[in-house]
Amino acid sequence: MTATSQPIRARRASFFADMTAISMRALRGALRDPEAIIPPIFIGAFFFAINVGSLQTVAESAAPGFDYKAFQLPTALVLTVTGLTRALALVLDIQNGYFDKLTLSPARRSALLLGHMFADFVLAMFLTLAVTIVAIVAGVRFETGLLGILGLMVVAGLWSVAYAGVPYALALKTGNPTVVNQSFLIFFPFAFLTSALVPEDALTGWLATVAKFNPVTYLLRGMRSIVSEGWVLVPMLQALAAISFIGLFAHFAAFAALRGRTHR
Amino acid sequence: MEYAIQASGLGRSFGDKVAVVDVDLNIPAGETFGFLGPNGAGKTTCVRMLTTLLRPTAGHATVAGADVQTQASEVRLRIGVALQATAVDPKQTGREFLDLQARLYGLNRAERARRITELAEMVDLGDALNDRIQTYSGGMARRIDLAGALVHQPEIVFLDEPTTGLDPASRLRVWEEIRRLNTEEGTTVFLTTQYLEEADELAERIGIIDDGTIVARGTPTELKRSLGHDVIIAQVEGDATQACNALDGVAGVEHLEVLGGEVLIHTPDGPATVGEVAVRLHESNVSLRNLTLRQPTLDDVFLEITGSRFSSEEPDQPTEGEGFGASADPEEVSP
Numbered sequence: 001m002t003a004t005s006q007p008i009r010a011r012r013a014s015f016f017a018d019m020t021a022i023s024m025r026a027l028r029g030a031l032r033d034p035e036a037i038i039p040p041i042f043i044g045a046f047f048f049a050i051n052v053g054s055l056q057t058v059a060e061s062a063a064p065g066f067d068y069k070a071f072q073l074p075t076a077l078v079l080t081v082t083g084l085t086r087a088l089a090l091v092l093d094i095q096n097g098y099f100d101k102l103t104l105s106p107a108r109r110s111a112l113l114l115g116h117m118f119a120d121f122v123l124a125m126f127l128t129l130a131v132t133i134v135a136i137v138a139g140v141r142f143e144t145g146l147l148g149i150l151g152l153m154v155v156a157g158l159w160s161v162a163y164a165g166v167p168y169a170l171a172l173k174t175g176n177p178t179v180v181n182q183s184f185l186i187f188f189p190f191a192f193l194t195s196a197l198v199p200e201d202a203l204t205g206w207l208a209t210v211a212k213f214n215p216v217t218y219l220l221r222g223m224r225s226i227v228s229e230g231w232v233l234v235p236m237l238q239a240l241a242a243i244s245f246i247g248l249f250a251h252f253a254a255f256a257a258l259r260g261r262t263h264r
Numbered sequence: 265m266e267y268a269i270q271a272s273g274l275g276r277s278f279g280d281k282v283a284v285v286d287v288d289l290n291i292p293a294g295e296t297f298g299f300l301g302p303n304g305a306g307k308t309t310c311v312r313m314l315t316t317l318l319r320p321t322a323g324h325a326t327v328a329g330a331d332v333q334t335q336a337s338e339v340r341l342r343i344g345v346a347l348q349a350t351a352v353d354p355k356q357t358g359r360e361f362l363d364l365q366a367r368l369y370g371l372n373r374a375e376r377a378r379r380i381t382e383l384a385e386m387v388d389l390g391d392a393l394n395d396r397i398q399t400y401s402g403g404m405a406r407r408i409d410l411a412g413a414l415v416h417q418p419e420i421v422f423l424d425e426p427t428t429g430l431d432p433a434s435r436l437r438v439w440e441e442i443r444r445l446n447t448e449e450g451t452t453v454f455l456t457t458q459y460l461e462e463a464d465e466l467a468e469r470i471g472i473i474d475d476g477t478i479v480a481r482g483t484p485t486e487l488k489r490s491l492g493h494d495v496i497i498a499q500v501e502g503d504a505t506q507a508c509n510a511l512d513g514v515a516g517v518e519h520l521e522v523l524g525g526e527v528l529i530h531t532p533d534g535p536a537t538v539g540e541v542a543v544r545l546h547e548s549n550v551s552l553r554n555l556t557l558r559q560p561t562l563d564d565v566f567l568e569i570t571g572s573r574f575s576s577e578e579p580d581q582p583t584e585g586e587g588f589g590a591s592a593d594p595e596e597v598s599p
Contacts, residue, residue: 008375010417011341011369013367024364025356098352101351105365264318
């Protein structure tokens, strides 16, 4: 247990270097953690198959020329990537003291969180591609071609990161894995009080009103336009606005929780 | 004199609970300072304040010349910390763990490669460096954790109960490395421990903390000499109070203490008293198994100062092989 050493001068790494280092570690952890990857893909593919199987005939007979499979893909993708985070891993870091180890380093506090989120973004894009391939095999065609698939991956990734602020906020605030696991429940009203199953113009009564104020409605509208309509500016901007709206609140909560945990 | 760590009136409360009160420290650069106290005494709270993990609610402190509250980033660059619980990511390999630590301290590719090679030799993990930490024994995980704290060659190292939960062999290896760090690299070591023997072996100076307050400080020898007496230990069979009665009135005996089957005889001059003690016990038909004369220990110092024996037990149960996460006792005071 001996070592010889020439002096080394520790210095602050760049923000980008901090974030990259944390991201790489988070991605390695995700890839070594099959339970973080396989269930979301299963959930997305499962809902795609069930919804298409049960409603395709009804929906397409009511509106000739309507492609219900293409309509359902964004719903499946939103269910796949929402809540897809390394927040649970962060809780484990908090519990076993490794988070303290990271905060003892000169790395910027924000990089500790954003590094995890960037890993989530990459992971969400990868899972979006996986479910999209399932949908393509099932017969879905993209009006926007390969570039559209990439666009859909980016939008889904951005949505995943925007919503990820919620589980990260809970993880940092509580350090409790049960609370983080249940954070997906918060999303349930957003996921189903919208045009998840039928087009917006088929919604009636109170559900139509709620859907109108639900950001997920606009997210789905933008994603569906990529799949079924081509590159249309307005729904795309609406989707980005919905992502920004949710992201703003969720990330404010997450960074407030980070500050609370690192400024004790 | 250049001080590595200075604190004045340092204190921390958690709501109504006062964890640490009015701690003053002046630790010269290059010293190994032992911070000794039983569980819950306030050692970890002090370490967390000095390492910027916890804000003091009273007083102030500087570490490596930087204020722990207003220059926290500067402090972090110049210290290495091995926390009480082994703080590693079990899903990373040892090499990945060290590489990430090195990246966060701004080391370039060549520096990272060199330091990992040096540290791998230091912690003696061999090929296990490429295995995931979750496969490590408690001792191995502790050593890679320590290596992670040293990756950037810090000026000051905080080691919070570094050997708690380790088997004797692993404990000796950690001791060896602490000595090497201090003597060969001139690193200042702030070592908290609940093991008297560890503080006695490693620390040049010791601070004893009890109930959130430093109650004594000095070199181990100074602290022991401050008691001004020797200790004779009589191991007896049967009722120890009979032995106490037999020793009543023996010249030079200051006071007696019964611990199980042992009678501790405190005297200012052990060599002059031990003979008379042996004669009295023999004459009183006390069945004596062993009679030992020894210098005072830090435990005696603790007893003298606080009125109670040090509650911690020395580690003697091997934990090697228990796997990752063999860790220390619970957090003293959680914020």
